[in-house]
Each structure stands twice: as C-alpha cells, then as structure tokens.
Amino acid sequence: MGKKHGPAIVAIGGGHGLSAVLRGLKNCTDDLTAIVTVADDGGGSGTLREELGMPPPGDIRNCMEALADEESLMRTLLAYRYPEGRLAGQAFGNLLLAALDGISTSFDQAVAQMSQVLAIRGTILPVTNENIQLEAVFENGTQVCGESKIFNFKKQQNCGIHHVRLIPEHPPALPAAVEAISRADIILLGPGSLYTSVIPNLLVDGISDAIEESKALKIYVCNIMTQDGETEGMTASEHLAALLEHGGPQLVDLCLCNNATLPREMLYRYQLEDAVPLVVDRREMEILGAEVVCRPLTDEKVDFARHSGDKVAQAVLELYQQRGHTKTF
Known part of the structure; x- marks a missing residue:
C-alpha cells in the first residue's frame, strides 16, 4: 500500500x-476515519435494533453513502427506501448491514465488511459494539430513556436538558x-x-x-x-x-x-x-x-x-x- x-x-x-x-x-x-454514535433508536434503525438486537445501522449507513463514489449505483441502492408493505420506509442499506451483522462475529466487523463491499474512501467505526440506550435528565429532575423520545419529552417538560448519560454507563x-x-x-x-x-x-x-x-x-x-x-x-x-x-x-x-x-x-x-x-x-x-x-x-x-x-x-x-x-x- x-x-x-x-x-x-x-x-x-x-x-x-x-x-x-x-x-x-x-x-x-x-x-479519514469516522467514529459514529450507536445510540439511535428511532425509525428503521430502531425497528432493526429492536427486532434483531443489533446496534442501529442508520448513522453508519449515512456515512457509507457519503464516502461511496458520488456516481455509484451502490450509493443509490444504499439510500433506497421501500415505498410500501412491512418494509415501508426502511432503507436497503440498513438491511444489508443487518444481514452482514448476522454473519459476522461483531458489529464493527460487519461495518468493515460492508465498507469493503462498497470500496468506500475512508474508515467507518461504530464508537462501541455495546447495545446502548441514551437517557436525558432535564433541569427539573425528570428523565426519559431513548434517543427518539427526547424531543417530545423536552417539549412537554418545557425546560432544558441538564445532561445525558448512557445505559449501561461507561461502555x-x-x-x-x-x-x-x-x-x-x-x-x-x-x-x-x-x-x-x-x-x-x-x-x-x-x-x-x-x-x-x-x-x-x-x-x-x-x-x-x-x-x-x-x-x-x-x-x-x-x-x-x-x-x-x-x-x-x-x-x-x-x-x-x-x-x-x-x-x-x-x-x-x-x-x-x-x-x-x-x-x-x-x-x-x-x-x-x-x-x-x-x-x-x-x-x-x-x-x-x-x-x-x-x-x-x-x-x-x-x-x-x-x-x-x-x-x-
């Protein structure tokens, strides 16, 4: 090399x-190395996370689209979302990464294999292989667990976020x-x-x-x-x-x-x-x-x-x- x-x-x-x-x-x-959060639990990523027990693939997939050849068919394929049926809204790239996760020994290995398949420019790494949740604690002492729930909960509480933490802590x-x-x-x-x-x-x-x-x-x-x-x-x-x-x-x-x-x-x-x-x-x-x-x-x-x-x-x-x-x- x-x-x-x-x-x-x-x-x-x-x-x-x-x-x-x-x-x-x-x-x-x-x-170039991208280190990507795996705290997401909403949308198609959240569905795969819940059903397959894998870290969420969505942010990783977005990074792969960004680092793939701008003109590549594979880049278009990754971003394709099924328009109807039980897979409605799910991105093909998420499903591909889920399949690779199923045949790999760890999530980061699945990400590495998908990166090879796509011949992306750079390295994409999940920040951790652990199955983590994000919890927000608000200035009034209330708290909510789940990245996708923070927006609505904050609007209801009408106060600022004091801090966030991971569950389990310190993965x-x-x-x-x-x-x-x-x-x-x-x-x-x-x-x-x-x-x-x-x-x-x-x-x-x-x-x-x-x-x-x-x-x-x-x-x-x-x-x-x-x-x-x-x-x-x-x-x-x-x-x-x-x-x-x-x-x-x-x-x-x-x-x-x-x-x-x-x-x-x-x-x-x-x-x-x-x-x-x-x-x-x-x-x-x-x-x-x-x-x-x-x-x-x-x-x-x-x-x-x-x-x-x-x-x-x-x-x-x-x-x-x-x-x-x-x-x-």
Missing part, C-alpha cells in the same frame, strides 16, 4: 451533520476508535445534534480521554441553527460548555462557526419550528478556552441550513496549515 496523502483526520458524531462533512473531507485526505470504546484518535492530526467534533449525535460518543469509555491526550488540532464544528426539542435558546458557548461538561476540559482547541447570512424565507421557516441561527458569543467561548474562527460554511445548493462539506473541509485544512503543525503526512 502506498504512502497516504493528507493529514490523518478523525470526525466524531452522527446523523446528517457527520455525513455532510465526510463528503468534503474524503477529497482532502486518504487517511467500552472500540479499540480501533481509540487508536485512530491517538494517531490523528485533526479531530473534528460535530456538526450535528448536540445531545443525541455528538455527546453520546464522549460518554463511551476511553473516547474523551483519548481526545484530551491527543496532540491533534481539536475542532468543534458548531451547528448553524439551534435545534427544536434539543437546544432551543442555547448560544454557541452553551453548546461548547455542554460538550466540555460531558467530556472534559481539554476536548476543544478551536470552534469553527458559520457566518454566512441565510435567506429570509429560510429563517422564517425555521422560526416556525422554534429554531434560529446559533448566536456566536465569542468572548464567552474564549473564556472556556477555545479559539473562535468564523467562515461562510453553508451549502447554498440546498433549501435547508446545512453545512457544505467542501467548505468545512477547506476551512479545516487551512486552519491546520496556519497553525504550523509539523506532523509529516
């Missing part, structure tokens, strides 16, 4: 935020995930749902410690908008504070924030869902120990407030080069 080109990048998260960033990063380096990290973090040049947290996509990874035993001990440039890619049912009313510094409280004080060197203006019609649509552009309170973020860098990061080709993978990747590489990191790659 030839020498790899580009820095070793580890991206940690889940959901659409992680897959969007991976689409840009795969063109910048041959050494062991996949050793390969810890190893990837330890040799990384750049570690990215986010973008993505704060309490249900990013933070659950930090609660897996070994992940936060590995990030804190790493000499990599550690970047938190802040969300563009607040998220209804999860972070409404929170500023960027409050997102950062929640990350540090759950994971440790040395998790983040730099926060990368969007400063592109969103179209008025789009803002109005989000406002109807109790979501607004994230307020970047730079001074409070710097007090927490993070440098703040703002760039236009939005994807103008879609009708939602989404990150452009290419813009995020370009900003990340520029920041890495500017800071004079001397690791050879």
Whole structure:
C-alpha cells in the first residue's frame, strides 16, 4: 500500500451533520476515519435494533453513502427506501448491514465488511459494539430513556436538558476508535445534534480521554441553527460548555462557526419550528478556552441550513496549515 496523502483526520458524531462533512473531507485526505454514535433508536434503525438486537445501522449507513463514489449505483441502492408493505420506509442499506451483522462475529466487523463491499474512501467505526440506550435528565429532575423520545419529552417538560448519560454507563470504546484518535492530526467534533449525535460518543469509555491526550488540532464544528426539542435558546458557548461538561476540559482547541447570512424565507421557516441561527458569543467561548474562527460554511445548493462539506473541509485544512503543525503526512 502506498504512502497516504493528507493529514490523518478523525470526525466524531452522527446523523446528517457527520455525513455532510465526510463528503468534503474524503477529497482532502486518504487517511479519514469516522467514529459514529450507536445510540439511535428511532425509525428503521430502531425497528432493526429492536427486532434483531443489533446496534442501529442508520448513522453508519449515512456515512457509507457519503464516502461511496458520488456516481455509484451502490450509493443509490444504499439510500433506497421501500415505498410500501412491512418494509415501508426502511432503507436497503440498513438491511444489508443487518444481514452482514448476522454473519459476522461483531458489529464493527460487519461495518468493515460492508465498507469493503462498497470500496468506500475512508474508515467507518461504530464508537462501541455495546447495545446502548441514551437517557436525558432535564433541569427539573425528570428523565426519559431513548434517543427518539427526547424531543417530545423536552417539549412537554418545557425546560432544558441538564445532561445525558448512557445505559449501561461507561461502555467500552472500540479499540480501533481509540487508536485512530491517538494517531490523528485533526479531530473534528460535530456538526450535528448536540445531545443525541455528538455527546453520546464522549460518554463511551476511553473516547474523551483519548481526545484530551491527543496532540491533534481539536475542532468543534458548531451547528448553524439551534435545534427544536434539543437546544432551543442555547448560544454557541452553551453548546461548547455542554460538550466540555460531558467530556472534559481539554476536548476543544478551536470552534469553527458559520457566518454566512441565510435567506429570509429560510429563517422564517425555521422560526416556525422554534429554531434560529446559533448566536456566536465569542468572548464567552474564549473564556472556556477555545479559539473562535468564523467562515461562510453553508451549502447554498440546498433549501435547508446545512453545512457544505467542501467548505468545512477547506476551512479545516487551512486552519491546520496556519497553525504550523509539523506532523509529516
């Protein structure tokens, strides 16, 4: 195997935020690892999890779609959802991963085999092989178990999330995930749902410690908008504070924030869902120990407030080069 080109990048998260960033990063380096949450319990993933006792495949499948060849038939096939019958709404990629899980000795091995079948660019790792649930504890002391239940429960309680935890607590990290973090040049947290996509990874035993001990440039890619049912009313510094409280004080060197203006019609649509552009309170973020860098990061080709993978990747590489990191790659 030839020498790899580009820095070793580890991206940690889940959901659409992680897959969007991976689409840009795969063109910048041959050494890319995605570490993906397995706390999801909703939708088609939740059904397979409940019926087969396997970790949820949905976020993993999204990452595989992102790292597959843009023009490949297999990428289209992975995303295909059955339109009717008992499989209505289920993605073919979820079923393929479930089948591989059935003939593999562990979930991470199934993910590795599917990655080989698809010849994806990069490595995708579940953060743990354990069957975990996410529990949210609210500021009024109430709690709810199940990632998919947090949104409605929060709306009912009408108060903020105090913290989240995993059940069982402290599941062991996949050793390969810890190893990837330890040799990384750049570690990215986010973008993505704060309490249900990013933070659950930090609660897996070994992940936060590995990030804190790493000499990599550690970047938190802040969300563009607040998220209804999860972070409404929170500023960027409050997102950062929640990350540090759950994971440790040395998790983040730099926060990368969007400063592109969103179209008025789009803002109005989000406002109807109790979501607004994230307020970047730079001074409070710097007090927490993070440098703040703002760039236009939005994807103008879609009708939602989404990150452009290419813009995020370009900003990340520029920041890495500017800071004079001397690791050879």
